[in-house]
Amino acid sequence: MKKKLSTLLAVIIFVITILTGCTQTKELVNVKEDVADSSNSIKITDMVGRNVVLEGPIERVVAIGSALRLYTYVNGTEKLVGVEKGQQSSKTGRPYILANPELEELPLVGEGFPADPDPELLIDVNADVIIAGDILDVDQIEELQKKIGVPIVVISCGSSAVFDQDMYKALTIIGKVVGKEDRSKELIEYMEGCKTELTNLTKDIPEDEKPSVYIGALSYKGVHGIESTSGNSPALNVIGAKNVADEVGKPGSVMIDREQLIKWDPDIIVIDENGMNIVKEDYQKNPDYYNALSAVKNGEVYGQLPYVSYYNNIETAMADIYFLGKTLYPDEFKDIDVIEKADEIYTFMLGKPLYNIMAEKYGGYLNINLEKGF
Structure with a gap:
């Protein structure tokens, strides 16, 4: 009888031990799951x-x-x-x-x-x-x-x-x-590297050797003609350009009086190609206005790829700065092929070289003859 009781007691203790162990194991699993959930929180x-x-x-x-x-x-x-x-x-x-x-x-x-x-x-x-x-x-x-x-x-x-x-x-x-925190860091480092390169290429140019420049037909809540420009332009500031529109004293998008451009008479005019057709049509109607500008008379009118479309397309804006740099300071940028640089930027930022596609749509980086229409 005592032997049976001992055996029964041993069985009960064994079962309790198993059940307790299962409960503890389940509790440990729940704790681990909670920890995992917590570690996945961002x-x-x-x-x-x-x-x-x-x-x-x-x-x-x-x-x-x-x-x-x-x-x-x-x-x-x-x-x-x-x-x-x-x-x-x-x-x-x-x-x-x-x-x-x-x-x-x-x-x-x-x-x-x-x-x-x-x-x-x-x-x-x-x-x-x-x-x-x-x-x-x-x-x-x-x-x-x-x-x-x-x-x-x-x-x-x-x-x-x-x-x-x-x-x-x-x-x-x-x-x-x-x-993708590493990728974000790479992007920022790449852009800052471009900024440093642009700054270093232009930092030693004497002010009196810099040509004056005006960028017209910039988009802002739609496309515009030659009167649309930008004061305190980040694109021009990074290369230390002499932007005549800074005289307005207003940063960002500016609509100037047409006659003000005649007074400024910049050495170089760059036309954003979003507004190129508007400028060309305006030239046909008002050739005397444009032909009075030194940049037009001297063949110093250029087109840049448009970077404003539903906010700023940063990669195109960066490529444009290299084009502006080479246009304003050809000696300092003599070792830079701006088309190759544009495709380098597009490829790094978006994985594909896109300059030719953009140029086919808008014209690309080129010298413009308004009288001939290109």
Whole structure:
């Protein structure tokens, strides 16, 4: 009898031990799962100061507004699951779309251009995160986030066409979201390297040896003619150019009086090719106006690729600066082939050489004879 009781007691103790061990094992598994979940969390302070926690890994992304351009620099079209209609057409000549024709195959999440996200379409694509660039205010972002139940990270491409610290911050945030922080760092280092090269090539040129320059027909909320220019232009500042439009005392987009250009009479005129047709048509109507300009008389009129289309196309703006540098300071830039440099920039930023495609659409880097129409 005692032997049976001992055996029964041993069995009970064994069972209790097994059950306890299973419970402890299950608890340990739960702890590990919790730790794993915690380690996959991505904490972001976005560019309007919102603290956003993402549950990683992030596999499904939508980038709207100016964010899509920056996203393609960092991650191409990987992980993208939706796109705005206005960011699909290659007819726009935006390099990030030309380099990524597969954008046309993605589901739509809104009209876009300007950004106009559709909550129902955003819900349909089941994104892990929305990266929103330069659209809506904070209250609207919060309202949209509540409607769709998907975290939104807000970024900005900055106010400058090139070498903008806010743009660098946006690239860093995108890299963190999609696990491409090394690529974001490479992009920033590459752009800063170009900035340093441009600065070093031009820093020792005496002011009295610099030709004066005017860039006309710049796009700003649409295309414009010769009167549209930029004061305190980042593109010209980095090469220390003598920009006659700085005299206006206003940074950014400026619409000048036509007669002011005659008074300035710059040595060199550069026409942004978005507005080239407007300038050519205007020349046919007013040849005496243009022929009074020294740059026209001396054959110093040039075309540059347009970099403004639904915000700034940073890679084209960078390529334009090398062209401007070579146009203004041919001796200092004698070792630089601007077309090769443009394709180097396009390839590094977007993975493809795009100069020939852009030149076919707009004209490319060339000397212009307004009288002959090219």
